Amino acid sequence: MTRPAARPITVALVDDYDVVLLGVAHMFERYRDRVAIVELDTNEPVADTVDIVLYDSFAQPESDHDEIAVLVKNPHAHRVVVYTWNFHPDLIASARRQGAHGYLSKTMTARDLVAALEAVHAGETVISDPPGRPRSAPGLDWPGRREGLTDREAEILALITQGKSNAEVANLTYLSPNTIKSYIRVIYRKIDVSSRTQAVLWGVKHGFTPDHQRIEMWRDPR
Structure with a gap:
């Protein structure tokens, strides 16, 4: 088991949906002595170097790994980890080819997620076991959760929207x-x-269109 770092690991969260980011950040609240979430201004380029970029793949085009490559190439990101429910072997292989240092499941508990990030920070490449159950970890959030949509259903509706x-x-x-x-x-x-x-109109009304394009601020490291 990797020991916690002497100082909190700095983690930048990348996803275009504010509700998703807030849900992930909420999971780390009990572990603020080990993980420090970096709040990034979506209108400004990345200025500070972070230990880990956690790329939440919600409603992102997962077959196009340009986003992962952009994050890996940015000198302000020491390590890049994908956070997802989709464990298709081709997706994992592609992420690793692009240089991702971890591929973690959204079924992980907050404690296990923190431990995995600490292992990545220590130099390990961590690939979660494929999830054996459909439920995401407690504390996560996504558009439509309060209306009864699972995260997978929400992602599909977001893509339709x-x-x-x-x-x-x-x-x-x-x-x-x-x-x-x-x-x-x-x-x-x-x-x-x-x-x-009707589904698209419902999606637009209920927050299924992206709030931002956060990947854009990582494209130019100069």
């Missing part, structure tokens, strides 16, 4: 088209809509 077709959603999430159709039927029932247009 962004204008993605079923085929594109399947490709981005590494799920089969039939699985996407099944998710959409459940989503429609939960949010009480009967068409894609």
Whole structure:
């Protein structure tokens, strides 16, 4: 077991949805002596070097790992860790090729997540075991959670709200088209809509469009 660092590890959270970031930050509150969340101004370039960038993949195009490469190349990020529920082998392999130092599951408890980040900080590459249950760790948040949507359902609705077709959603999430159709039927029932247009309007109204494009501030390290 990796021992806690002498000082808190500085962690920058990267995700375009404020509610997601706040949920992740909330998980670390009990561990402020070990992990310090860096608050970044989304309108300013990165100025301070951080120990770890934690890239939450919620509603991000996971088959396009440009985001990971951007973070890895930025000199202000010592190490980059992906935080996700999607453990398709191709996604893990791609993240590792891009230089990610960790690939962690959203089913991890806060305690285990902190320990994993400390291990990454100490120089280890940490890849979580594929999650065996669908539930995310307590404390996480995402758009639609209060309306009864799971994080996977919310991610799919977010991609639909962004204008993605079923085929594109399947490709981005590494799920089969039939699985996407099944998710959409459940989503429609939960949010009480009967068409894609209604679902998109509901998504726009309930926070399923990105708040920011946080990756942009990591693109130019100069």
